[in-house]
Amino acid sequence: MNTVGIGLDIGSVKIKIARVRKKRGGFEVVSFGSRETPPGAIEGGIIKDTKILGETIADLAGELGIRNKAVVTAVAGPQVYTRIISMPRLTIEELRIAVRYEAAAFLPIPVEQTAMDIFPLREYQDYQGKRAEIFFVAVRRSQLDDIQTACRLGKLKLHAIEIEPLALQRLLPDKRSSGTQAFLNMGASRWCFSVHQKGVPVFNRYFSFAYAGYQPGAVLPYSENVPSWSASRETDKLIFDMVNEVARSIEYFRIHYQSELSKMFITGGGTRVRGLDKAIALTTRCKVEIEDVLARVSLVEQVSSGDLEELKHDFAVAVGLAVRGGDFWWQIKK
Numbered sequence: 273m274n275t276v277g278i279g280l281d282i283g284s285v286k287i288k289i290a291r292v293r294k295k296r297g298g299f300e301v302v303s304f305g306s307r308e309t310p311p312g313a314i315e316g317g318i319i320k321d322t323k324i325l326g327e328t329i330a331d332l333a334g335e336l337g338i339r340n341k342a343v344v345t346a347v348a349g350p351q352v353y354t355r356i357i358s359m360p361r362l363t364i365e366e367l368r369i370a371v372r373y374e375a376a377a378f379l380p381i382p383v384e385q386t387a388m389d390i391f392p393l394r395e396y397q398d399y400q401g402k403r404a405e406i407f408f409v410a411v412r413r414s415q416l417d418d419i420q421t422a423c424r425l426g427k428l429k430l431h432a433i434e435i436e437p438l439a440l441q442r443l444l445p446d447k448r449s450s451g452t453q454a455f456l457n458m459g460a461s462r463w464c465f466s467v468h469q470k471g472v473p474v475f476n477r478y479f480s481f482a483y484a485g486y487q488p489g490a491v492l493p494y495s496e497n498v499p500s501w502s503a504s505r506e507t508d509k510l511i512f513d514m515v516n517e518v519a520r521s522i523e524y525f526r527i528h529y530q531s532e533l534s535k536m537f538i539t540g541g542g543t544r545v546r547g548l549d550k551a552i553a554l555t556t557r558c559k560v561e562i563e564d565v566l567a568r569v570s571l572v573e574q575v576s577s578g579d580l581e582e583l584k585h586d587f588a589v590a591v592g593l594a595v596r597g598g599d600f601w602w603q604i605k606k
């Protein structure tokens with residue numbers, strides 16, 4: 273089969289795998305599936321038990337018929353550090369070495385315990401001479417080791433590890449547009465907010481708290497006629513605080529980057545809470561749209577309405593990761 277990419281999204285509540293293939297003008301989802309994350313496997317966004325996690329992944333990979341295939345997965349959580357930094361203009365190899373010294377100044381964990389990657393964004397000249405702007409990402413090395421082990425035990429070949437905002441960015445309708453767009457991935461145990469400009473995630477923030485206690489079909493007490501949404505129940509208060517945190521991040525971004533968000537796409541399990549999109553729009557004063565994976569990729573075959581709902585709400589990261597596999601395939605074919 274002409275399969276081009278498999279994305280594995282290891283969530284703290286749900287493990288998701290999506291498999292896509294290239295078709296004229298885009299991608300289509302060939303198959304997808306999920307498993308509940310076994311208790312104790314992930315805590316606070318960090319892998320705690322690679323064995324039990326690997327067994328669950330192997331089970332899901334078996335069901336989808338993708339044993340020993342290459343997958344792209346993401347590292348997430350509070351211990352992922354991203355930054356745009358300015359460096360003297362050097363070759364990429366020189367930059368990779370130089371950035372380790374630079375990073376020692378701002379990383380909260382020892383450089384020798386981290387894995388880093390860089391991506392050059394633009395070259396420019398100022399009073400310091402020829403310079404380059406670089407997208408920098410660092411993560412605790414042990415987190416990568418654990419992902420590697422979980423994939424090996426899960427009987428999958430690990431092709432690449434990236435960060436959630438990069439996966440989501442592939443789903444933007446117009447990646448290279450000059451506008452400033454954002455994603456808010458509302459997972460069961462953490463939210464991730466990222467701002468994207470011209471195909472680059474320029475700002476990224478994790479909130480290490482979330483609330484997944486709403487029952488299916490829960491509705492927030494939001495009304496179009498009330499100027500600010502009232503949070504009377506304790507659970508609503510919690511989500512109200514979280515939305516305010518996002519609003520503060522947007523304010524920070526507005527001031528420091530002197531740029532306005534043209535749109536924010538929301539995704540993840542939190543999008544199941546009805547009214548949350550409107551509450552976010554009201555609090556953050558942004559245009560908010562629920563990310564519809566199926567507006568970007570099509571489905572090879574019809575699935576039940578329940579599966580369709582699941583794909584729409586929970587699979588954006590997995591599909592975005594899978595599409596990277598597609599890019600890779602395209603490069604090789606070229």
Ligand SMILES: Nc1ncnc2c1ncn2[C@@H]1O[C@H](COP(=O)(O)OP(=O)(O)OP(=O)(O)O)[C@@H](O)[C@H]1O
Nearest residue numbers: 283284285286459460461462483484486540541542
């Ligand atoms: N705010 C919420 N309210 C109700 N249910 C939620 C909420 N967030 C998540 N869920 C439930 O959790 C499931 C998994 O959501 P999701 O895939 O976004 O979480 P995850 O990726 O496992 O978590 P995380 O990204 O935080 O590690 C959803 O299908 C949904 O049932």
Ligand SMILES: [Mg+2]
Nearest residue numbers: 283284459460
């Ligand atoms: Mg998630």
